[in-house]
Amino acid sequence: MELYPFQIEAAESLADRTIAYVSNPVIIHRSAQSTRIPFVQFLSSITASGKTLVLAEAVTLIAKQLPVPPAILWLSKGTVVVEQTFANLDIGGMYHELLQATAVRLLGKLDADELAALDEAFLFFATTGTFNRGDKTFLKVHSSSLDEAGGTTLWEELKRRPSANGYRRPLVVTYDEAHNLSDQQTELLLELEPDAFLLATATARMPARFNTEVVQKLKTLAGYIDEGLATSVEALEVAGTGLIKKELELIGRQAPTQTVITEMLQSLDAIAEDAAAQGLPGQPKAVYICKTNVVEGSDEKDNPNQPFAQREAPPILIWRHLVETLGVDPADIAVYANLTVKKDFPVPEEFVLFSGGEKDYDRFVAGDYRHVIFNKSLQEGWDEPLLYLAYIDKSMGSRVETEQVIGRLLRQPGRMQYPSQRLNRAEIWVRVESAGVFSDVVDEVQRKIKTDNVPVTFVKTPPGAKPKTDYPPTVECFVPYVAVKTDYAEERIAEHLRTLQNYLGRIDEDTTGVGRRTRVQRQIGSNDEPAYEWEEIGESARVTVRWLYGREVRRIHPGALGVSITSNPDGTPSKFDALVGLGSNAAVHVADIAAKVGHDFVDRVYLKLRKANPYRVGPILQSEDGLEPFSNAVHTGYSGLNTSLELPFARVLDRSGHPWARNPSQSGYRIPLVQPGKTTNFFPDFLVWKDEEVYALDTKGSHLHQDAMRKLVSIKPADGLATRLFVRFVSNGAVDEAGPQPDSSGFTAWKFLPNGAREFVHVDTMDEALRACLTPDL
Amino acid sequence: MPTAGSILVEQGRPEKGDSYARTLTADRLRRVFSGKWEAGPTDPLPGGFEFVRLGKRVDAAALLAMEREEMVDTVIGSHFDAKRRRGDQLIRVQHPERSYRYLVARDTSHEGFFLVWDGADHNTDLTEDVYEACAEEAEHARLKPSPYHIYARLYRYQTDGVVFYQIPDRILADFGLDLSSEPFAEADDP
Secondary structure, X not given: OOOOHHHHHHHHHHHHHHHHHHHOOOEEEEOOEEEEOOEEEEEEOOOOOOHHHHHHHHHHHHXXXXXXXXXXXXXXXXXXXXXXXXXXXXXXXOOHHHHOOEEEEEHHHOOHHHHHHOOOEEEEEEEOOOOEEOOEEOOOOOOOOOOOOOOOHHHHHHHHOEOOOOEEOOEEEEEOOHHHOOHHHHHHHHHOOOOEEEEEOOHHHOOHHHHHHHHHHHHXXXXXXXXXXXXEOOHHHHHOOOOEOOEEEEEEEOOOHHHHHHHHHHHHXXXXXXXHHOOOOOOOEEEEEOOOOEOOOOOOEOOOOOXXXXXXXXXXXXXXXXHHHOOOOHHHEEEEOOOOOOOOOOXXXXXXXXXXXXXXXXXXXXXXXXXXXXXXXXXOOOOOOOEEEEEEEOOOOOOOOHHHHHHHHOEOHHHOOOOOHHHHEEEEEEEOOOHHHHHHHHHHHHHHHHHOOOOOEEEEEXXXXXXXXXXXXOOOOEEOOEEEEOHHHXXXXXXXXXXXXXXOOOOOOOOOOOOOOEEEEEEOOOOOOOOEEEEXXXXXXXXXXXXXXXXXXXXXXXHHHHHOOOOOOOOOOOHHHOEEEOOOHHHHHHHHHHHHHHHHHHHHOEEEEOOOOOEEOOOEEEOOOOOEEOOOEOOOEEOOOOOOOHHHHHHHHHHHOOOEEEOOOOOOOOEXXXXXXXXXXXXXXXXXXXXXXXXXEEEEOHHHHHHHHHHOOOOEOOOOOOOEEEEEEEEEOOEEOXXXXXXXXXXXXXXXXXXXXXXXXXXXXXXXXXXXXXXXXX | OOOOOOOOOXXXXXXXXXXXXXXXXXXXXXXXXXXXXXXXXXXXXXOOOOOOOOOOOOOXXXXXXXXXXXXXXHHHHHOOOOOOXXXXXOXXXXXXXXXXXXXXXXXXXXXXXXXXXXXXXXXXXXXXXXXXXXXXXXXXXXXXXXXXXXXXXXXXXXXXXXXXXXXXXHHHHHOOOOOOOOOOOOOOOO
């Protein structure tokens, strides 16, 4: 699994800051005792941005830089989350390769002898289920019989956490839902004397105890300010990846449950059809969130002492409608709720119920159910990217919080956008009793999107309106894709690699991490009554030049790694096999070379059309409301064009008589833009076919000058292919190389001069601008 | 007709000394097929087994010296797609009437796997011509037009719908090499 540059950056920020502090911590000496203030880094990032990955990468980087392999205590709130995370990080899991040489265990399986025997980092999982027993909150240790960890042998062993060489292992505590941390848990965790906390949450929401014991002390005694304690991920960075869905449609329905579900299932079928055609890694799924043991539409208890067919609990009604009316195979439906079932009135054999058994979550995930009927409590933590649709009952008596489900729907399967728009968006179907309730739900959802800074387009379809539908193309139209050629960059990259110093076999001051001495504790007392003394030891772990080079190049452009040879053709050791310390002079040199390689790649690659596998214009998903019909367009009409530039330009285009299409953003035809940081794709607004040429046209408000300069690219034709592709822009007013000009009349067409320089043609009308656009480059 | 099946019995943790594979399991299997037990002979079962030790280290030198056929087996063996939970196996693609230059396998969802490797002295890079040839082969074999999984030494034509696997880096990583701390090859005299 490759991390995105923003994920690497966040992980490094967490790790670098933690290591910097651990090398020089605040230690308070009080008579014979000395206490160290633990460090904290808060990670703030939106759902689906890969929090788990970032935390896993951060703990790996920390482990590499500590002289004693650490213990990591990984906390999650619900059992569901911890099982999922554990499965991902354990051997064979999706993220395990990130952790590399780290042993992964459930906390219940902690064994001090194993800790003392193996010279590798250990990661322990635990849940922080909170139970109110009297006034006390307990820390529940997952998969062990202990409800209360404090004072147990296991807890004592975690406190001692021996390493192979007599040191106490540094302890890093991570918590992926840290806003749930309580004062009591803080207290318990501080007993362990951790070195650092990595907490995924915003700082503001920490419990008082954590603020006084950790945050305030770091501020007053070590001079930290808020910024130094928090690492945040820009929501826009996440939006630029394939990690999250692009659009969320909220569809209100004032109809019986059954009617809403019937309609929703049609949508699921359409999504499933596209998913199968476009190779989604699995079947799209729907979730139905409802109350459990009540009579539908009331607060009255459903009577479990009656035959199945007579029961009125919503999960049963939904299940029966799916199976009996809509013909869904019962093997595709799971009911994950604490539904009461009496022995004398059993549910049918094919009714798959998970009501809180120990292995439920594993069985549930293994079952890969397409339809999941959930109750509210279980919705948190089930992160299934294939989840596309949610049904929520907001009718009388239901208190399901719509905004809670948003996060569950945002993950994008396969970490990529698909040509079908349906596969890049999610729908929430809400059953309401009045239009007023629907607008409340709309407000709730909008507020949630705003507070959490979720980069998603929000679409609402009130009761009575039709949701977005597919408009198929009326003719077959193709556009060749654009590829990136590297030949012009290769020699320069090879030259940089030749200047890379050879550190093979060198263990000296250049290859040794400097300023990385770390304070660790040596155990001096017995195992029963351990005491510790501080020692300053260490040198960071050594890493291969290859890994370091790869990491640094990826920050600028991963494509440059594809043209970097880091191994000798005869398999003998190359300078990339050398081991150097993180933070050493050698590491700085490697980073420097990597940066040159990355920048030369970005500056010197060029775009060329591809002959095979062209883009074929597909159906367009749009709303019927405000649809404007066109006679020369590939689709019968378009809705949602902006009235300032797009709509008037579309009318001019249509008049020109050439076949043309509106190109949907994110799922349509794209042109790669190679630039530092990442390759973004440019989705031009319109495609026009004229003679052998295709024109990619984009209307640009003149304020978007910078953006347009970046996107106006010239593309070389493919060998043996007559089609050529030209990118053109139309802006309002006069525009030139420097930006918008005072003359705001007319329009400017952007194109290329024969010498390859940009040309700005200022004309009076849109028709003239279009004519200027539709001429090929020389 | 009996079918040829095989079972792999993996040795536990030799570093902990539990070498039961050699001392117990192998011996018992041998007796199953020979029928010679301590307690007296039994009818021997048809079939047999082979005790194989994975002795050869897969390292960069071995990989880069491979001939095409050997590399094909290695690629198929090493492929592990973390994106899919089911861990689908690759299926060798061969055509009775023509031999593919690059296409070697497909997965269960009909995505093609290609190897650009004619031995170390020939082209080993993914170039424009290679991409076009892969596209032709994929179409001929009725595989999806996207994505193509392509193993090559250099990625010189970077385009949509290609998943690039660098030789030997990716293969070594898939065999469990930790890229951050383990060199591809050890210096003789560090």
